[in-house]
Amino acid sequence: MTATSAPRPPALEISGLQKSFGKAQIIRGVDLSIGAGERHAIIGPNGAGKSTLFNLITGRFPPSAGAVRLHGQEINGRAPFQINRMGLSRSFQITNIFPRMTVFENVRCSLLWSQGYRYSFWNMVNRSRDLTAGADEILEQINLTARRDLPAGVLSYAEQRALEIGITIAGGANVIMLDEPTAGMSHSETDYIVDLIRKVTENKTLIMVEHDMGVVFGLADRISVLVYGEIIATGHPEEVRSNPKVQEAYLGAALEAEH
Numbered sequence: 001m002t003a004t005s006a007p008r009p010p011a012l013e014i015s016g017l018q019k020s021f022g023k024a025q026i027i028r029g030v031d032l033s034i035g036a037g038e039r040h041a042i043i044g045p046n047g048a049g050k051s052t053l054f055n056l057i058t059g060r061f062p063p064s065a066g067a068v069r070l071h072g073q074e075i076n077g078r079a080p081f082q083i084n085r086m087g088l089s090r091s092f093q094i095t096n097i098f099p100r101m102t103v104f105e106n107v108r109c110s111l112l113w114s115q116g117y118r119y120s121f122w123n124m125v126n127r128s129r130d131l132t133a134g135a136d137e138i139l140e141q142i143n144l145t146a147r148r149d150l151p152a153g154v155l156s157y158a159e160q161r162a163l164e165i166g167i168t169i170a171g172g173a174n175v176i177m178l179d180e181p182t183a184g185m186s187h188s189e190t191d192y193i194v195d196l197i198r199k200v201t202e203n204k205t206l207i208m209v210e211h212d213m214g215v216v217f218g219l220a221d222r223i224s225v226l227v228y229g230e231i232i233a234t235g236h237p238e239e240v241r242s243n244p245k246v247q248e249a250y251l252g253a254a255l256e257a258e259h
């Protein structure tokens with residue numbers, strides 16, 4: 001690249017985004033720009049529209065108005081799998097693994113899909129050294145090598161969530177979206193998952209919805225606060241923490257709930 005080349009577009013750029021279900025307007029004009037390599041948390045009270053926003057970004061729902069750009073390319077109207085192939089991958093609130101398949105097979109399956117293979121290729125799978133090596137590398141990253149050949153269903157809850165993160169990153173996406181990755185975890189499990197997230201999102205863009213303020217303030221470079229379908233503040237953790245609007249609308253109560 002030369003010095004005169006255009007600046008890198010943000011990893012994700014959301015403009016004027018709206019979503020209504022029938023008469024209910026759930027996302028009411030969201031503008032947000034998330035830079036490449038940034039770790040960004042979206043916080044807000046229950047029912048604020050965080051999951052809906054995720055579903056709009058990932059193509060699960062079509063927006064009522066507005067646009068989403070991934071690395072400068074508009075993604076409106078594309079199917080989730082197409083957006084995934086453009087480098088965006090997400091996890092869900094509910095653990096989303098194949099419990100009877102081994103831990104290794106879960107990751108390999110995700111790699112297969114991300115590379116566009118179909119069922120007819122299963123018989124070739126065992127021969128594919130690249131896939132095996134790729135899956136083993138992911139298992140190493142998520143600390144599940146010792147559990148490689150167990151059915152995923154016998155893993156502990158935290159290990160299943162770690163596996164799900166492995167499945168999310170397996171396709172090599174550079175924008176990773178995690179929906180409440182530490183929900184339902186003990187303090188020690190949460191610490192374990194936070195370390196893991198930090199490790200696997202190195203040099204990637206992370207967008208996460210999270211209710212645990214310890215996790216949010218420990219991981220995020222910037223935070224957006226969504227209240228009633230609108231972003232009322234975006235900024236560095238300390239700016240957001242001290243913002244009186246945020247204190248009033250959400251953070252006061254959320255931080256109190258932690259103690």
Ligand SMILES: Nc1ncnc2c1ncn2[C@@H]1O[C@H](COP(=O)(O)OP(=O)(O)OP(=O)(O)O)[C@@H](O)[C@H]1O
Binds near residue numbers: 021026045048049050
């Ligand atoms: N498919 C849908 N049809 C109708 N209403 C919906 C639909 N999906 C979400 N909603 C409504 O949109 C609002 C926002 O829901 P959403 O799940 O996005 O909030 P949230 O911020 O993720 O909440 P939580 O923190 O509890 O997960 C809620 O009132 C919900 O009932």
